[in-house]
Amino acid sequence: MxxxxxxxxxxxxxxxxxxxxxxxxxxxxxxxxxxxxxxxxxxQVREQILVSRYGAHLFHTNxxxxxxxxxxxxxWRTYEHQVLTRINDQSVTLPVNINTINQLFGLKVKTGEEMRHFLSKQALPIKKINSLADYLLSNVGQAIYQKIFYGYSRKQWGIDPARLDVSLSSRLPIRYNFDNRYFTDNYQALPxxxxxxxxxxxxxxxxxxxxxxxxxxxxxxxxxxxxxxxxxxxxxxxxxxxxxxxxEYRSLKFIFKKIEQEFFQNNAVINYPDLSVPYTRIIEFKYFDPSAKPTKYTIIAKEYPKSKGEPYYPxxxxxxxxxxxxxxxxxxxxxxxxxxxxxxxxxxxxxxxxxxxxxxxxxxxxxx
Ligand SMILES: Cc1cc2nc3c(=O)[nH]c(=O)nc-3n(C[C@H](O)[C@H](O)[C@H](O)COP(=O)(O)OP(=O)(O)OC[C@H]3O[C@@H](n4cnc5c(N)ncnc54)[C@H](O)[C@@H]3O)c2cc1C
CATH class of the missing domain: 3.40.50.720 (NAD(P)-binding Rossmann-like Domain)
Known part of the structure; x- marks a missing residue:
């Protein structure tokens, strides 16, 4: 032994x-x-739907x-995650890609080059990137920053993105193509x-x-x-x-709800960057397993960031x-x-x- x-x-x-x-x-x-x-x-399975107790968990790796x-x-079942962001009555794709800017600004951008050109006119000239805000403003400019990132990051971390470490930028890529997948790893699946x-x-x-x-x-x-x-x-x-x-950790409160309709929203995860909405996103668990038996109801979770509670995010x-x-x-x-x-x-x-x-x-x- x-x-x-x-x-x-x-x-x-x-x-x-x-x-x-x-x-x-x-x-x-x-x-x-x-x-x-x-x-x-x-x-755990709740009323025939597999529900994550601590927020959606999507496996991806290279x-x-x-x-x-x-x-x-x-x-393992292949699952390629996609995220939408709700801005007023519009849903746009995330990470920011060609679709996102076309949706947000009513453009008809077709190539990565055109997108770079468009963003170069939006981007702020920031010489030294000291924070997440600097990174975003210098890449996508004020309009996209305010619409998509400012409120979400502010709620998620409880502080202004100008005081957030630039290391977080690795979680917010900008894509110069039409790839709507949230992750680009070779292996993306759920057990x-x-x-x-x-x-x-x-x-x-x-x-x-x-x-x-x-x-x-x-x-x-x-x-x-x-x-x-x-x-x-x-x-x-x-x-x-x-x-x-x-x-210091950021924590989350999850409010789960069973809703008596087949689907609640049109995507597994929808982000809500607006500061007037107290939660950051809504998860609808059914989307993670399209092969599950259909039900006439659905289960969602709203995520409310908070500073005290279970330690989630350093x-x-x-x-x-x-x-x-x-x-x-x-x-x-x-x-x-x-x-x-x-x-x-x-x-x-x-x-x-x-x-x-x-x-x-x-x-x-x-x-x-
Ligand atoms: C909201 C949220 C969403 C996430 N989404 C994703 C995702 O989509 N994709 C992804 O790849 N990763 C995701 N992650 C990260 C993922 O959860 C972690 O990578 C993974 O859980 C790390 O496992 P761990 O064992 O290190 O930590 P944990 O899962 O935190 O496990 C640590 C365990 O230690 C136990 N413990 C602590 N103190 C004690 C003690 N004193 N005595 C006994 N037991 C103790 C805890 O109860 C806990 O069960 C997410 C994380 C969070 C918080």
Whole structure:
């Protein structure tokens, strides 16, 4: 028998690590303080519709190793996500592409070159790009910025985009073509049966034991000492009892509603950038599984951003990076004692699901 490993968190990071370490012969205990598996990817069937508890989760990756690894635990159905943005009574496509500017400005742009020419007349000449607002204004100009990005970002992050880190721009690409897909990755799919079923399968291994409703901070020291390695995927600042300060997160309130009509809206996700609308987007879950049995009703979720609550999105600000650096330095030292930090909360990094799996695969390789 190899080492005993305690994994804190049964999300995609914890499940990947558990599976890979168990395969290498380690005996693994996975705990989670929630009453369910799969972390923020958790979904469940409600009245015949698969509903994500923590917001829509769309899998996309260019990483072949991750894609191959996840094939073992589910059949995957191709799903190419599209997003619409509601501006007054009009719906326009996102990311900004040729269709978006044609819809917004009543143009007949046909080529990437024409789009570049149009945007070059809109774009503001900003020499040094210091913020998300700078990036957007210097690429698309004031009109598109105000209509599509300002209100959404303001609501999502609770601060003016002029104070948001430019790193967020990687999530807001501008496309000089007609590609309406939200992601362009080689692999875009959803696991048949949902992410909870996928994670359950990952953890279904004779060397893995899972205990839910178990908070790491309520375990006794002697219980933890029994393990040769601890992998912690909870919030890194909490592990150190916030001694360098709290890391800021944005949270969300999800308001779910069953509606007695076949469909509520004409797309899976519609964004609402208008500041007078308190939510940022509406998700209609039926669209994620066109093969599901038709129902006469539908289920939607409205997302209301907030600062307190479950930690979802690390806030990309310099102050948080400074605090994080202190925690990461301590975390590095703890590796000598067999304690490792991983995942979205453990590294305070907004990871997509595939990045969470990649990180876990690398860590498993390193410590197995
Ligand atoms: C609203 C939203 C939408 C998203 N949409 C997408 C998307 O479309 N595509 C995509 O690729 N990614 C998406 N993501 C990101 C995706 O959720 C993450 O990549 C993934 O969940 C990371 O997994 P994780 O295991 O690192 O973290 P988590 O899923 O957060 O899991 C961590 C687990 O640790 C547990 N835990 C924490 N503290 C303790 C403790 N003290 N004791 C015991 N257990 C503890 C938590 O309960 C949790 O279950 C989205 C995230 C959010 C918030």
């Amino acid at each position: 190899r080492n005993r490993v305690l994994i804190v968190g049964a999300g995609l990071t914890g499940a990947t690590l558990a599976n890979l370490l168990a395969e290498k012969g380690h005996k693994v205990l996975v705990i989670d303080k929630r009453s369910h598996l799969a972390g923020n990817c958790y979904d 990483d072949q190793a991750v894609w191959k690894f996840l094939q073992k635990f589910a059949d 048949v049966g949902g992410f909870s079923t996928l994670v359950k399968k990952m953890l279904d291994h004779p060397k893995i034991e899972v205990k839910l409703k178990k908070d790491f901070f309520k375990l006794t020291k002697s219980f933890i000492k029994d393990f040769d390695k601890v992998i912690y995927t909870g919030p890194i600042d909490q592990y150190f009892n916030y001694r360098h300060g709290r890391l 806030v990309p600000r310099a102050r948080n990076q400074r605090v994080l650096a202190k925690y990461l330095a301590e975390a590095k030292e703890l590796e000598k004692k067999g304690v490792y930090f991983a995942g979205r909360l453990g590294t305070y990094c907004y990871l997509n699901m595939d990045q969470a799996v990649t990180g876990a695969m690398k860590l498993a390789e390193r410590i197995a």
